[in-house]
Amino acid sequence: MSALMIRDLHKSYGGLEILAGINLEARTGEFIALVGPSGCGKSTLLAMIAGLETVTSGEIWIGDRLVNSVQPKDRDIAMVFQSYALYPTMTVRQNITFGMESRGVPKAEQAEAVKRVAALLQIEQLLKRKPGQLSGGQRQRVAMGRALVRDPKLFLFDEPLSNLDAKLRVDMRTEIKKLHHRVGKTTVYVTHDQVEAMTLASRIAVMNQGSVQQFDTPKRIYDRPTNMFVAGFMGSPAMNFIPARLTGSTSIAVRAADGSDATLALAAPLPASAPKDVVLGVRPEHIYRFTTDLKSRKPAVESMQAPVELVEPTGAETLAVLRLGDLEITGRFEPDDAPVMGETITLGIDMSRACLFDPTTRALL
Amino acid sequence: MSTHDLTVPVAPPAAPWRQRLGTMVPILVLAPSLAVSFIYVFVFTLWTLYLSLSNSSLMPTYGFVGLDNYASLWANRRWNIAYTNLFLFSGFYIVGSMAIGLLLAILIDQRVRGEAVWRTIFLYPLAVSFIVTGTVWSWLYNPVDGIQAFVRGLGWTDFSFALTANRNTAIYAVIITGIWQSSGFAMALFLAGLRSVDPDLIKAAQIDGASVSRTYRKVILPTIAPIFLAVAVIQIQFAIKTFDLVAALTRGGPGVSTTFPAIYVYDLMFQRGQIGEGAAAAMMMLAALAVVLVPYSLWIVWRRRAEGRNG
Ligand SMILES: Nc1ncnc2c1ncn2[C@@H]1O[C@H](COP(=O)(O)OP(=O)(O)O)[C@@H](O)[C@H]1O
Ligand SMILES: [Mg+2]
Numbered sequence A: 001m002s003a004l005m006i007r008d009l010h011k012s013y014g015g016l017e018i019l020a021g022i023n024l025e026a027r028t029g030e031f032i033a034l035v036g037p038s039g040c041g042k043s044t045l046l047a048m049i050a051g052l053e054t055v056t057s058g059e060i061w062i063g064d065r066l067v068n069s070v071q072p073k074d075r076d077i078a079m080v081f082q083s084y085a086l087y088p089t090m091t092v093r094q095n096i097t098f099g100m101e102s103r104g105v106p107k108a109e110q111a112e113a114v115k116r117v118a119a120l121l122q123i124e125q126l127l128k129r130k131p132g133q134l135s136g137g138q139r140q141r142v143a144m145g146r147a148l149v150r151d152p153k154l155f156l157f158d159e160p161l162s163n164l165d166a167k168l169r170v171d172m173r174t175e176i177k178k179l180h181h182r183v184g185k186t187t188v189y190v191t192h193d194q195v196e197a198m199t200l201a202s203r204i205a206v207m208n209q210g211s212v213q214q215f216d217t218p219k220r221i222y223d224r225p226t227n228m229f230v231a232g233f234m235g236s237p238a239m240n241f242i243p244a245r246l247t248g249s250t251s252i253a254v255r256a257a258d259g260s261d262a263t264l265a266l267a268a269p270l271p272a273s274a275p276k277d278v279v280l281g282v283r284p285e286h287i288y289r290f291t292t293d294l295k296s297r298k299p300a301v302e303s304m305q306a307p308v309e310l311v312e313p314t315g316a317e318t319l320a321v322l323r324l325g326d327l328e329i330t331g332r333f334e335p336d337d338a339p340v341m342g343e344t345i346t347l348g349i350d351m352s353r354a355c356l357f358d359p360t361t362r363a364l365l
Numbered sequence B: 001m002s003t004h005d006l007t008v009p010v011a012p013p014a015a016p017w018r019q020r021l022g023t024m025v026p027i028l029v030l031a032p033s034l035a036v037s038f039i040y041v042f043v044f045t046l047w048t049l050y051l052s053l054s055n056s057s058l059m060p061t062y063g064f065v066g067l068d069n070y071a072s073l074w075a076n077r078r079w080n081i082a083y084t085n086l087f088l089f090s091g092f093y094i095v096g097s098m099a100i101g102l103l104l105a106i107l108i109d110q111r112v113r114g115e116a117v118w119r120t121i122f123l124y125p126l127a128v129s130f131i132v133t134g135t136v137w138s139w140l141y142n143p144v145d146g147i148q149a150f151v152r153g154l155g156w157t158d159f160s161f162a163l164t165a166n167r168n169t170a171i172y173a174v175i176i177t178g179i180w181q182s183s184g185f186a187m188a189l190f191l192a193g194l195r196s197v198d199p200d201l202i203k204a205a206q207i208d209g210a211s212v213s214r215t216y217r218k219v220i221l222p223t224i225a226p227i228f229l230a231v232a233v234i235q236i237q238f239a240i241k242t243f244d245l246v247a248a249l250t251r252g253g254p255g256v257s258t259t260f261p262a263i264y265v266y267d268l269m270f271q272r273g274q275i276g277e278g279a280a281a282a283m284m285m286l287a288a289l290a291v292v293l294v295p296y297s298l299w300i301v302w303r304r305r306a307e308g309r310n311g
Helices: A042-050 A092-102 A107-121 A136-148 A166-183 A194-200 A218-223 A228-233 A292-297 B017-052 B068-074 B077-109 B115-127 B130-141 B147-153 B170-196 B199-207 B212-223 B225-240 B242-249 B261-271 B275-310
Strands: A002-013 A016-027 A031-035 A057-062 A077-080 A154-158 A186-191 A203-208 A211-216 A240-246 A251-255 A261-265 A277-282 A287-289 A301-313 A318-324 A327-333 A344-350 A355-357
Touching: A002 A042, A002 A186, A016 A042, A016 A186, A016 A211, A031 A042, A031 A194, A042 A057, A042 A077, A042 A154, A042 A186, A042 B199, A077 A136, A077 B199, A092 A107, A092 A136, A107 A136, A136 A166, A166 A194, A186 A194, A194 A218, A203 A218, A203 A228, A211 A218, A211 A228, A228 A240, A228 A277, A228 A355, A240 A327, A251 A277, A261 A301, A287 A327, A292 A301, B017 B275, B068 B077, B068 B275, B077 B115, B077 B170, B077 B225, B077 B261, B077 B275, B115 B170, B130 B170, B130 B242, B170 B225, B170 B242, B199 B212, B212 B225, B225 B242, B242 B261, B261 B275
Parallel strands: A031 A186, A031 A203, A077 A154, A154 A186
Antiparallel strands: A002 A016, A002 A057, A203 A211, A240 A251, A240 A277, A251 A261, A277 A355, A287 A344, A301 A318, A301 A344, A318 A327
8 A cells, every 4th residue: 555645736836837747656664755956846745745735736645545635733744844943942852742742642651752762863862952052963863853753654854964064964864764764654755965865765756847757766767767857867977968860770870079970889779760869878887998808798888989088086986078079978987997188098888778868858768 | 385384483473563453443443432331321320329319409419318318209109109100001011012012913924914004004103203192192082072072972971981081090091002102013023023933843833733822832932032022122111211102191190190200300300409319219210120120131141051051
């Protein structure tokens, strides 16, 4: 049974359509990430699930209940806000118990619940403090504690880590993942950070301009993005988009740096309906230095020449900017095997991992 | 980089005069106003205290008479009424205008239609001076051609509304008028405060299942506690200005029922030539302020300490 089901959900402010027909579904215990650029409507969608925004049209089901007109407090949800939204005049303990107080939970039960959550999040020593006396990471924990203590059907997170510094963000990400593993609650997690979405979620909904572009597992989203938006948004450095021409049903031509055409064989034939001009999408890690050994290991690798314009070592890997026609593409190399600046190398492009897009519809072919 | 840079400097060079001037400038700029405030607040206060213990009459003189002035002040019925009025008025006026202002602000905060119109209507009395307010309200209170006459004209011939004509109720007429004048102002400040509360807090309370009234009591109003303080301080300041309002509304009457200490001090010092007793009355006004401010400052200090301990 699905814990959350959203059917053809629309939202408009005045005449302005913010969400245009969202369909989503989360199985019980699943971790769903909503990812997309700022302003694409993620927070609005989450607020509608929480009942904080009205539904213009469509249906929201939590469990087996249609909740379109159910009050937030009766939806059996808990939410962690980007700003944490801790009550500033209450202590951490009061913040955590406020919801139970409002619902008239007996004091003894409240104390028990606070103890359990404080131990889970290791915030026992903070219970007497006010939010103003906590660091960003501690506030984050308290905000999660306030949500966890409810023991709800559905957890909603709205960019909970975006106010933390980079290191803490990675730590908290790991903790959220562990926590979800332990608690096993259905979670909808909003983020604009594709790495967060990839690492945490069992399924990702990539949103743009008020609609879901693709809703699938992280692997499918990464390997087979349904369109150029998803392909470009997920992954860093971003996927390279190389204009190409079909030269047969199983080969394409790409403009090389010297203006000549390099012909690359496709791993699988394109449908007959494919347009003449296409866009070849290649992720930086699927670009190699070509060797015969590589070809024997990965038969779908195709080669072409490219001058190296710039090399950026990052330690674990080395990024190289390569020239292709009047285009620059990025390749990701092993530091030991990295090209040097000014060199012209023979690239190996793994065509079995490449994607082809229609440049007019921007959809995957 | 040379090895030179690694050696420890032997002695720091003397601070250049520019730098010293830099630290001096703020002090120099503030010095005159600090000196003037110091003279006005402390020197004149001490001088007034001294005068209140002297036998000054038309002019300040320095014959020490101990607490005689205070004794004769407190023996005077008119002073007793004035002093009681000060507390009565300040208390009701501050609490009343804040309560009504807060209520109006909360009502307007519910996204009412035509919010700007309501805001303007409620804020408008503040644009009118106390003198005009006092004069207009004195007409309204006037039994012969005010509200009483109007309602009687409608047919309720035994309707009675003559607060200012009765010595026991006249002070309440002053209080009501004061509240009318300034609750709109309190409302504007409270409304600004309510609007500054992080909307996520309210959403969190909604999800936590708190009712609207609980959300206001436990989340929103505590968050804007500093606004209460600001409004109270400004209202105290208005309360001290009652001189104008009373002068226009009741002229201290009927009899002496709406006399205030400020009027009384003015009378003693400049009309009756009893500077010594006038100074004693002024010191009593200061004491009245201290009754409010000293516990408040102690509370602030105590709270800071308490927070320091928890942090
Ligand atoms: N109350 C509102 N009235 C009008 N437009 C709004 C309102 N709230 C959000 N929007 C608009 O809806 C769009 C989506 O906002 P939001 O859901 O916050 O985006 P995200 O969380 O993905 O960054 C934005 O363009 C924003 O300007
Ligand atoms: Mg957002």
